[in-house]
Amino acid sequence: MVRIIQVLVLALVCIQNLSAQTLGFTLPPGQKRVQMPIEIYNNLVVIPVVLNNSLPLKFILDTGVRTAILTQKTFTDILNLPYSRKYTISGPGGEKLVDAYVTNNVTLALPGIQGRGHAMLVLEEDYLELRNYLGTDVHGILGYELFSRFIVQIDYEKKLLTFTTPEKFHKSRKYQTLPMKIEDTKPYIIAPVVLQDGTTINAKLLMDSGASHGLMLDPSTDARITVPENVVSSVIGRGLGGEIVGKVGRIKSIEFGTYKLNQVVANFPDPNSYSDSIKIGNVFRNGAVGGEIMSRFTIIFNFPQEEIYIKKNASFKKGFHYNLSGLIVKAKGSQLNVFEITEVRQQSSADKAGIMAGDIILSINGIAAQMLTLNHVNAFFNSKPKKKIRLEINRKGLHMRKEFNLEDQI
Known part of the structure; x- marks a missing residue:
């Protein structure tokens, strides 16, 4: 799924300026480097964060946001944190969507890193x-x-x-260097993109670790960016205004230095569906590179020198596929092990098998749902074309069995 918090950040851009106070992330005295384990979910990097030295939480590491965001006010209420301002976030039609608050002088600690004096945006829910x-x-x-x-x-x-602190960093010769431009606190690169019709565009792309997709290109930003013939229509993300819809197809290639990725899956948002995400303040871009591409590299961000260093990993040659089942699944319940199908793409293999939105997954290929995580479920549904999937589902109290083969529609 494409960046699901981008629209929120854009709606609150005026609030972000409150974080201009001195920020205080530091390493312990004498230490110049810290390493920590991370979790990966749907190509997003999740890190441990302790709020005000007492509440252990998990945050997404996102190059696309300026100010720390907390998704539920419950946590700051527990700590009795004061709020300096309240905002009501409205949707396109003016209806209230969610309240947001600003709290200041927050402490955010990561393993081996201490951060003091931060402003943080807090959502009501x-x-x-x-x-x-x-x-x-x-x-x-x-x-x-x-x-x-x-x-x-x-x-x-x-x-x-x-x-690593900037003064102690030394780049290994194994990495390629890409020039990067920091605009409005976000990293941009220029990358040659070859479309299916052979057109080559030097696209300005946000390097977006907070997006799970591989590549997003917006046709409204350049007349040469055309949607390929072989596409599927799908929900490509979620934002404050609701679902973001578009077309999903392939480009011929994209290059990063001497690295070249072929037949990359790309999202093409429909007109007016994602336009607010293309222009942030006065920054124009053609699209974004997300985790599906970035995860094929070890990647180093050097914001002070405006450079990115990349080295391919074992996933580099892995093929690009898009939602081979046609299903979007949501995890529910206190243990997040109840899996509800929220969308079935039309004419997908799952749609042809009679699977419907609202169905609850009971088992996949003989494995009970309670034994799985959402990462496991998505791995089953996107493993490889032609793989057989056997589902047991609950549809409004009725127990059903469904079978289908995964299919690459693009």
Whole structure:
């Protein structure tokens, strides 16, 4: 799923300026480097964060946000944190969607890293259902405050995150260097993109660790960006205004230095569906590179020097596929092991098998749902074309069995 918090951040851009106070992420005295394990969910990096030295939480590490965001006010209420301002976030039609609050002078601690004096945006409730669509307890988003202070290395393969102070960082010769431009606190690169019709575009792309997709290109930003003929229509993300719809197809290639990725799956948002995410303040871009591509590299962000360093990993040659089942699944329940099908793509193999939105998964290929995580469920549904899937489902109290083969429609 494409970035699911982008629209929220855009709606609250005026609030982000409140974080201009001095930020205080530091390493212990004499220490110049910290390494910590991370979790990966749907290509998103999840890190442990302790709020005000007492409440252990999990945050998404996101290059696309400036100010720390907490998705549920319950946690700050527990700590009796004061709020300096309250905002009501409205949807496109003016209807109230969710209230948001600003709390200041917050302490955010990561393993080996202490952060003091932060402003944080707090949502009344988890309107975007992050925990349900990622299948794990995710409580917030953290970004620029870390990237501006340290050289940040994400090793998707080993699931390790390394922070190094800029004065002690030395790039290994094994990494390629890509020039990067920081605009409005976010990292952008220029990358050659070859479309299916052979057109080559030097696209300006946000390097977005908070997006799970591989590549997003917006046709409204350049007349040469055309939607390929072989596409499927689908929900490509969720935002405050609701579902973000678009077309999903392939491009011929995209290059990062001497690395070339072929037949990459790309999202093409429908007109007016994702336009607010293309322009943030005065920053224009053609699209974004997300976790499905970034996870094929070990990637190092050097914000102070405006450079990115990349080295391919074992996933580099893995083929690109898009939702081979045609299903979108949400994890529910206190243990997040009740799996509800929320969308069935028309003409997908699951649709042809008679699976419907609202069905509850009881087992997949003989494995009880209670034994699975949402990561496991999605891995089953996106393993490889032609793989047979046997589902047991509950449909409004009726027990059913369904079978279908995974299919690549693009």
